[in-house]
Amino acid sequence: MTAALLFAQVEKVATPKLDWAATAPLLILCGAALLLLLISSLTTSRPARGTYAVITVLASAFAIGTAGVLWARVTDAERGAFTTAAGALTVDGFSVFFIVVISLGIALSALLADDYLRRENLDGPELYVLMLLSGAGGIVMAMANDLIVVFLGLETLSIALYVMAGFNRRRAESRESAMKYFVLGAFSSAFLLYGIAFIYGATGSTNLGDIAGFLNANTLEHTGLLLGGFALLLVGFGFKASAVPFHVWTPDVYQGAPTPVTAFMASASKAAAFAALLRVFVSTFAEYRLDWQPLIWGIAVLTLVVGSVLAIVQTDVKRMMAYSSISHAGFILVGVQAATAQGVSAALFYVLSYTFMIVGTFGVATLVSGKGDEHHGLEAYRGLSRRRPGLALTFTVFLLAQAGVPLTSGFLAKFYVIGAAVDAHSYALALIAMLSSVVSAFLYLRIVVAMYMTDEEGAEPGPRVRVPLGAGVALGLAVAFTVVVGILPQQVVHWADRAIPVVLASGR
Amino acid sequence: MIAQNIAFGILAASSVLAAIRMVTTKNVVHAALYLVVVLGSVAANYILLAAEFVAVVQLLVYIGAIVVLFLFGVMLTRAKLGHEGELDNDQRGLAAVTALLILGILGYVLVDYFGDDKLPQLNRTHEQLNATRGTGAVGNAIFSTYLIPFEVVSVLLLAALVGAIVLARRD
Helix, strand or coil: CCCHHHHHHHCCHHHHHCCCHHHHHHHHHHHHHHHHHHHHHHCCCCCCHHHHHHHHHHHHHHHHHHHHHHHHHCCCCCCCCCCEECCCCCCCCHHHHHHHHHHHHHHHHHHHHHHHHHHHCCCCHHHHHHHHHHHHHHHHHHCCCCCCHHHHHHHHHHHHHHHCCCCCCCCHHHHHHHHHHHHHHHHHHHHHHHHHHHHHHHHHCHHHHHHHHHHHHHCCCCCHHHHHHHHHHHHHHHCCCCCCCCCCHHHHHHCCCCCHHHHHHHHHHHHHHHHHHHHHHHHCCCCCCHHHHHHHHHHHHHHHHHHHHHHHHHCEEEEHHHHHHHHHHHHHHHHHHHHHHHHHHHHHHHHHHHHHHHHHHHHHHHHHHCCCCCCCEHHCCHHHHHHCCCHHHHHHHHHHHHHHCCHHHHHHHHHHHHEEEEEEHHHHHHHHHHHHHHHHHHHHHHHHHHHCCCCCCCCCCCCCCCCCCHHHHHHHHHHHHHHHHCCCCHHHHHHCCCCCCCCCCCCC | CCCHHHHHHHHHHHHHHHHHHHCCEEEEHHHHHHHHHHHHHHHHHHHHHHCCCHHHHHHHHHHHHHHHHHHHHHHHCCCCCEECCCCCCCHHHHHHHHHHHHHHHHHHHHHHHCCCCCCCCCCCHHHHHHHHCCCHHHHHHHHHHCCCHHHHHHHHHHHHHHHHHHHHCCC
8 A cells, every 4th residue: 555655656767769779789789798608507408519609700790781781871861960869979080980990800700719629628708708898888989979978988998807807817918918917007097087077077068068058158267177188188098098108008918818818909999999989078168179180190109119119129029019019009199190081080090990900910920829828928939931821921911001001991091191290281190190100110020020931941841720610711801901901091081981970969 | 163173183183193103013913003093083073064874884894894804804814913014115206206295185175175165054854864864864865866876786796706616605
């Protein structure tokens, strides 16, 4: 009786309208993670080889498919971008672009992980579950229209990544890298939260649309709080994107983490960090461009120089690639620094091509390292062209693309980014980017030389390398993309041009 | 307002003193107990701001769960409780400089922006206040404006749960 009376008095909560089609990619990835857990707990016998990986790849493919439907909707001139769930998520070309990039990162890394897990005796659904949840967090970051949503997306992405880094429990390096990543990552999250609090204090909102509206309508008498917020947010995003001086974790974690996880970190996680950086800074804080551009300028220069110079002195290939990924982050920052539509589009093109290049690179490293994930020294690659000519050629394509050799997507990516910097009159930055690209070319050529030009007489042959099906498919896709887009970039450029982030006020 | 200012002064002083003792004490268990004082003062501050729901959550989550976890962790991993000589390392000078620098910057921007701004005087009844920022308002916000963040938190917890099992499981 009393209970019925109580219920009668309760007024209904006005729940916001949710666009299911817009959240479909997220729901598919999370649903697939739950499905994997369910399958593994309901089946008593081991499922057929590669079941988990196939489900993960299919889920990512579905997510990309729904993203394609969304793309047609948001690029339609009449309908355009919109926000959903009470202005918490934005659906525009930019979000859809990153849904595709992050889903590709998941699918390609899962293909690499399949054989790796069996080789290391770690077979099970957990890594895929974490990868899917982590990717969903990254997509939330890219779609977020609210700083709180950005933060929660980043935390979901990170927590899963901390565990993935320590997934190979038998390797001390793997456990150590997880610990390092966790401690520093938690620290950087605190900076991000402080930044959000500052921005809230200065503008009275955490919603990106409302912040942009406030900054357009008002002139702040004291900008200290806002600028402090910019700096703290940059620390948080810079850490995830491994920009100097927030990069110290990168070499150790990239080296220690299982190699397919490193591939995921360098592709999906870095993409998500840049997605948040672009939407929050370039679009939301556009009014205060002149205040944050110098900060990004400084970080970009440091990142380019430190990344390419320190990469040269490494002897471990995974560590080299960690430093080179730092210098690639510098190139993307050059596009961010331009703060123009052209710069954003160039950064997007860079992120997409880099995803394929780096997954391919770490894919080859996964295969060459052999059982135990041990052989990452340059000597493991000596004479690879004789033992595995196809693999050596594939690796050469990825290395040349990273160096920025013409006819690869890497060249065009660097070209567009530097072009955007020149058009934004950042001549010094463009020059530094070009010089650092020359410096880092030395590093990539060093590996190519080791593969092709070392005579094997006297030297003991490296470990036997076999190419399993899943990794073969991933490498094939990555090479195909790198070469085809290197020659015919028009379609991808067209997509990147239409994927400029928009910031919409809540309630639309 | 004077009573509130006095209460704030006492809470602020006790939380800062407890925080300093927490990092200077040589005993891990004492450090955890000082943390209780710090977190409790923060909860009391929330009550001063009429945010009773947040205050209760602060007590439940931080003192009820996190500090208890700390104590369990200390109990299960360390052979003997009591004085520990090796809690410090030689970077404490650097850490102090960094902490003071951050304190200076954060303090400066807050003073610079808010200066002598006063909180708006709210001459409202208790019911009116509750409708805009009480527990009911928090509940409504979670299922309306913050629906997506709320759901994302559940994904975050799922990731943490799976991760904890992965890390803790024996082969």
